[in-house]
Amino acid sequence: MLLEPGAAHRLQLxxxxxxxxxxxxxxxxxADGFARLEAVYRLLARMYGRKIPPDSRLTHQRLRRAQLMLxxxxxxxxxxxxxxxxxxxxxxxxxxxxxxxxxxxRYAVMALLSDARKMVDGGYRALLRPRG
Numbered sequence: 001m002l003l004e005p006g007a008a009h010r011l012q013l014x015x016x017x018x019x020x021x022x023x024x025x026x027x028x029x030x031a032d033g034f035a036r037l038e039a040v041y042r043l044l045a046r047m048y049g050r051k052i053p054p055d056s057r058l059t060h061q062r063l064r065r066a067q068l069m070l071x072x073x074x075x076x077x078x079x080x081x082x083x084x085x086x087x088x089x090x091x092x093x094x095x096x097x098x099x100x101x102x103x104x105x106r107y108a109v110m111a112l113l114s115d116a117r118k119m120v121d122g123g124y125r126a127l128l129r130p131r132g
Contacts, residue, residue: 035129057128065112066119066127072109073116082109 017023025043027036038056045052058066068089075085086092086105089112100106119127 032129062127065115069112069116069119072112073120076113082106082113085109085113 025040027033027040035057042052042055044050071089072085075088076082080088083095083100083106086103086109087094089109090105092103092105095103115123
């Protein structure tokens, strides 16, 4: 187990390199190969005391949206209405029905819940892939 601030990495050693021979990384050349290459680059930087580049998979905005999705999903799972979720997430005052029907936060909550459902159904793996 390799620890760094905010993360822990599990490494599987298939063979131990003889004295004086560098270790090697085996990287499958599949759709996730770019993410794996970036992870190896970050590992090398850590091993040799260089500055570890920022993880490009999750920008601050993507992380914030993922947090909102989880909070919205948790609220819905415990029986909260869309309006109640919006009031908590966006610190909204109590609204009349007509105001709520046209509120941008109503549509934002619906989008968050839709995206959260996709994440729960396996889409969370996309968070581990590079953007682009």
